[in-house]
Amino acid sequence: MKIRVWGARGSLSAPGPATVGYGGNTSCVEVELADGTSLILDAGSGIRELGQRLLGREQGELHICLTHLHVDHVEGLGFFGPLWRAGWKLRFWGPPSTTATLRERVSRYLSPPLFPIGLSEAPAEAVFEDAPREPWRIGSAVIEAQMVEHRGPTLGYRIEDEGRVLAYVPDHEPYLTAALGDEPKWISGWALAAGADLLLHDSQYTDEEYLGRLGWGHSSVTHAANFARAAGVRQLAMFHHDPMRSDRELEELYDQVADSLRRDQEPPLIAREGLEVILG
Ligand SMILES: [Zn+2]
Ligand SMILES: [Zn+2]
Numbered sequence: 001m002k003i004r005v006w007g008a009r010g011s012l013s014a015p016g017p018a019t020v021g022y023g024g025n026t027s028c029v030e031v032e033l034a035d036g037t038s039l040i041l042d043a044g045s046g047i048r049e050l051g052q053r054l055l056g057r058e059q060g061e062l063h064i065c066l067t068h069l070h071v072d073h074v075e076g077l078g079f080f081g082p083l084w085r086a087g088w089k090l091r092f093w094g095p096p097s098t099t100a101t102l103r104e105r106v107s108r109y110l111s112p113p114l115f116p117i118g119l120s121e122a123p124a125e126a127v128f129e130d131a132p133r134e135p136w137r138i139g140s141a142v143i144e145a146q147m148v149e150h151r152g153p154t155l156g157y158r159i160e161d162e163g164r165v166l167a168y169v170p171d172h173e174p175y176l177t178a179a180l181g182d183e184p185k186w187i188s189g190w191a192l193a194a195g196a197d198l199l200l201h202d203s204q205y206t207d208e209e210y211l212g213r214l215g216w217g218h219s220s221v222t223h224a225a226n227f228a229r230a231a232g233v234r235q236l237a238m239f240h241h242d243p244m245r246s247d248r249e250l251e252e253l254y255d256q257v258a259d260s261l262r263r264d265q266e267p268p269l270i271a272r273e274g275l276e277v278i279l280g
Helices: 047-054 102-109 207-211 221-231 247-260
Strands: 002-007 028-032 038-041 061-065 089-094 125-130 136-138 141-147 155-161 164-169 198-202 235-239 276-278
Touching: 002 047, 028 047, 038 047, 089 102, 102 125, 198 221, 207 221, 221 235, 221 247, 235 247
Parallel strands: 038 061, 061 089, 089 125, 164 198, 198 235
Antiparallel strands: 002 028, 002 276, 028 038, 136 141, 141 155, 155 164
16 A cells, blocks of 8 residues: 655645645545555645646546545645546545535535535536445455544544555544543544554644644644554654644654654654655
């Protein structure tokens, strides 16, 4: 499984000289499975450039797994090349809702007045499905989606392909559930991340910032490291960087995260645009 980060910023795009090192685009991660299947995690502004790359390939089927529908995770769709070319088939998966289908909810953004063209006008074949409650197969991988602690219905994903595991939990506040008991299985998202080779996890706030943002749905870097420790992941990648965080400030937080992990865990990564990790 080959993983490539196209956007690692949280909440709002943050381009500019202070963020050029790790990038200003919001959440989007490309996963190429062992059998060649293309899977995309979230459709933040990072998906625009990925789309341009995909247009150079033969048309085919793409799977887009949405964690939730906050704007920073869907804002790139209007500029995702394959959606606007006939011949592509896009299968979207996302969190269930009791009030509206996934297509209707995505259309709220991809329609006037927020966007000039409606989703129904897109030439590509777009199919929308609620992520199944039970693990399901996409290509050579088994995918598992579970609700995690955030603001509004939000999924995390676990992708297992040829014995290797990627966990993707970009918006997550496990601290709110970690006090339920000593049993790690009660911690939000734990089953998704347990024993993963790589965990891309919300690392939005400094410890000081978190004190004023309890319940906003995100983690401090210390909470991200604690979660990675509890889940026994091999490597943590700090993800969903606060839009106010400069490259230099991110690197200052890195040491704090590295010191909080167990000795048998790999040194953490700071997710940046262009980062590639191959598992297996
Ligand atoms: Zn987000
Ligand atoms: Zn969110």
